[in-house]
Amino acid sequence: MDLPIVKIAIQFEQDIPLARQRLQQIAKLAGFSVADTTRLVTSLSEIARNALKYGENAFVDVAVVSEKQRQYLQAVITDDGPGIGNLDDVLAAVDSGVSNVALGIRGARRLVDRFHIESNKGKGTVVTLAKRLPPGGSYVTAAHVTQWVDQLAKETPKSVYEMLQAQNQELGVVLGELKEAKEEAEDAARTKSEFLANMSHEIRTPLNAIIGMTGLLLDTELPPDQRDYVDTIRSSGDALLGVINDILDFSKIDADKLDLEEVPVDLRDCIEESLDLVAQKAAEKELDIGYLIDDDCPAAIIGDHTRLRQILVNLLGNAVKFTHEGQISVHLGCTNLSDDLYEVEFRVQDTGIGIPPDRLEVLFQAFSQVDTSTTRHYGGTGLGLAISLRLAEMMHGRIWVESSGVAGEGSTFFFTIRGEKTTPRDRSHLVTEQEDLRGKRVLIVDDVPINRQILEKQTRIWGMDSTVVESGPAAVALIEANEQYDVAIVDMQMPGMDGVQLAHTIRQHRTPKELPLMLLTSMGAPDRDQARLFAVSLVKPIKADVLHRNLQQALGGQRVVPSANMAKTEELFDSGMGKRHPLRLLLTEDHVVNQKVALLILGRLGYRADVAANGLEAVDAVQRQIYDVVLMDVQMPEMDGLTATGRIREIFGDEFRPRIIAMTAGALKEDRDSCAEAGMDDYLSKPIQVAELMAALERSERLPDADEPSGVWAVVPKKGRSSTNSSLPKPEPSHQPEPSHQPEPSHQDAPGDTAPEIDTAPEVDTTIAGAAPLSSDETVALNADVSEGLETLRAMGGQGLLNELIGIYLEDAPGMLTAIGEAVKRADAKELERSAHGLKGCSANLGLSLLAKVCFELEDAGRKGTTEGSAKVLAQLEACYEHIVGLLKSELQKS
DSSP, X not given: OOEEEEEEEESSGGGHHHHHHHHHHHHHHTTOOHHHHHHHHHHHHHHHHHHHHHOSOEEEEEEEEEETTEEEEEEEEEEOXXXXXXXXXHHHTTTTTOSHXXXXXXXXXXXXXXXXXXXXXXXXXXXXXXXXXXXXXXXXXHHHHHHHHHHHHHSOOOOHHHHHHHHHHHHHHHHHHHHHHHHHHHHHHHHHHHHHHHHHHXXXXXXXXXXXXXXXXXXXXXXXXXXXXXXXXXXXXHHHHHHHHHHHHHHHHHTTOOOOOOEEEEHHHHHHHHHHHHHHHHHHTTOEEEEEEOTTSOSEEEEOHHHHHHHHHHXXXXXXXXXXXXXXXXXXXXXXXXXXXXXXXXXXXXXXXXXXGGGSTTTTSTTOOSOOSTTOSOOOOSOHHHHHHHHHHHTTOOEEEEEOOOTTTOEEEEEEEEEEBOOOOOOXXXXXXXXXXXXXXXXXXXXXXXXXXXXXXXXXXXXOEEEEESSHHHHHHHHHTTOOOSEEEEESOOSSSOHHHHHHHHHTTOOTTTSOEXXXXXXXXXXXXXXXXXXXEEESSXXXXXHHHHXXXXXXXXXXXXXXXXXXXXXXXXXXXXXXXXXXXXXXXXXXXXXXXXXXXXXXXXXXXXXXSSHHHHHHHHHHSOOSEEEEESSOSSSOHHHHHHHHHHHHTTXXXXXXXEEESOOSHHHHHHHHHHTOSEEEESSOOHHHHHHHHHTOOOOOOTTSOTTSSOOOOXXXXXXXXXXXXXXXXXXXXXXXXXXXXXXXXXXXXXXXXXXXXXXXXXXXXXXXXXXXXXXXXXXXXXXXXXXXXXXXXXXXXHHHXXXXXXXXXXXXXXXXXXXXXXXXXXXXXXXXXXXXXXXXXXXXXXXXXXXXXXXXXXXXXXXTTHHHHHXXXXXXXXXXXXXXXXXXXXX
């Protein structure tokens, strides 16, 4: 039976202290302690203030209620406000404090024994608070209540001073409780972090073993059905590892244990890298992807490249997951806030299934998904957007989404970050008119509006006269109307008439010389017959520098080297390297996104790598199974790369340990020196360049298997670790393999993949001291070889990287050549092998295959323990070298 006591009307916030006083008096009469009384009246205050925010009037009813022989002192707060439309969402948001109402509810609910809220749209809100009467007292009856009411009526209101004094006492109690709660929360956070760190290690250790062992199993001969089983285990293990990484990443952010870097971030590079990570899955679903950057955006800002890319990859990954047809685009806009400070806005738009409007508010909450039913079609942890939200906030930005919820109209995710403008690497050729392209007429044929917009904008920036049409028949009509164009860019996938059909039709009117065609595709390279129709095939998303280079070559009438961003290209990624130069790899990296990038690159090179998230896991892994190479990040939690390297050297010594390659964002000499002092064998600076990674892997050799006698495979000797004046070798794009392992030469092979076979090495009858002039045939061959090698490198990494590699070569090669000459003079076969090997690799880095071929002859002689006949080969080497140096210096002067 409920026993009414008192009803209090509240119209202004000044009325709340009276309600607090009345409830405090009743609680005292009912035998509550000071602490329990304080909890009850504090809860009343929080809810009453919220009630006044949304309504003009509020009422408090205080009563004693009975329930199963238990009695509660209950306060019911009623308001006449608009009510809460979706109460479930509000209650779900209480712990996060997402809404204003939730802030008051969260505090009150924590302080009382019983809490209940009811609300309907337009009908106000009713909140019930209840605190159980203290045990030991008599059961409260109507007589008790009558007595209490009489006593309350006789009491005169306290003076303002007394009321404030009482409230101060209450406040002191509350502050003490808050301090205690804060200390408890901090202890809980520390405990949680320690628990997650320990559990991370305990969970990942067996999981890494599963992934590692399945990797070994996949390298053996297996029947097709067994290979399928092992592939399933491997992919499931990788998926589970991704879930664990998400949870740990979120925990680090939640515990404020995540620090952001402040380094120059090239915004175009960051977008392109993010698109590359999802390009393959997008291509499998035949989705168009691209990006657009506003003209007023800075090229680079100070920020955290890895975390910015993590947000983009999360949003793009979701876009690909929930889009079944159409396109995905990234748009970059900027606002100048003051001087060099910019707010950068990223917009990721898709044509997917959309998001229901009633799910938009909870989308960024941890562990939430659009479809939370047990029959949901899409998996995932529901942490990606929550992590993205926190990262955007850490970068002084925000994130939000717009969607109509209609399938096919898709969703648009927005997020902003802030950063100071900084000087980027020189890419002026992408944002200004180009002399060799200005005034050229280009026909753009694509059925996707965003693709047409991107191509039209970029070609107009270069001064080209762009004509844009959305279909093959429209393009044919222009050609038949005798419209003249210098080049045409044609999409592969178009309704009605695809790119190949359009090319056949155009070829009936224009020859390849009259109108070169460039094919855009998300499906990989066309077959050989189709490829003859086009000057080049480019894989979407199109990178501006790749488009620029290929337009220049196509308009120059040259056969274009395949694009560096083609999904299955052999130019940048030597897909056969894993078979030609097999290695067992362990990638040690704590950033999930960096793991994905590195694994993607290694996969494109034909390698499968296991992953360790820190030094502890790496030390465990190398003791569990044999790895030839450990790619070791330097800065990691729990155990850094330098400490882990020392532990591995202690365990294995220097004879049969894996080769350790440092990977670090630090690019100073001090960083390189610290890695060398720790015992690392090689050094790669981040972001990792494919060519440098290939070079580091070429410098590594396979260790003996467990069942092989020691010494069958030679561990990389020290000669391979100090080929330059630095304590670690300078990273080189690639190394030249021995001719016996080379495939047939092809103009599409990556530099360092092959060396053209020479039936008999040309002999130059001269002394060591002076190189005879080259014959005209030799000069032509060398000119062509150097030109092809440099052009391939330019296509891979741009003119800047090419210039840097040439500079390194011109600095290091003379010393190597001198060392070769001294070795021949002293008949020192061992030194001849070492020094010739160094110059061979250095030359192969620049694609100087003929020079590398000559070096290999000297290296091979030294390996066989002889220097006989080396004088003639050395003379030939010096003659070739002298001519090539002149060509390289001319290249530097031109650029």
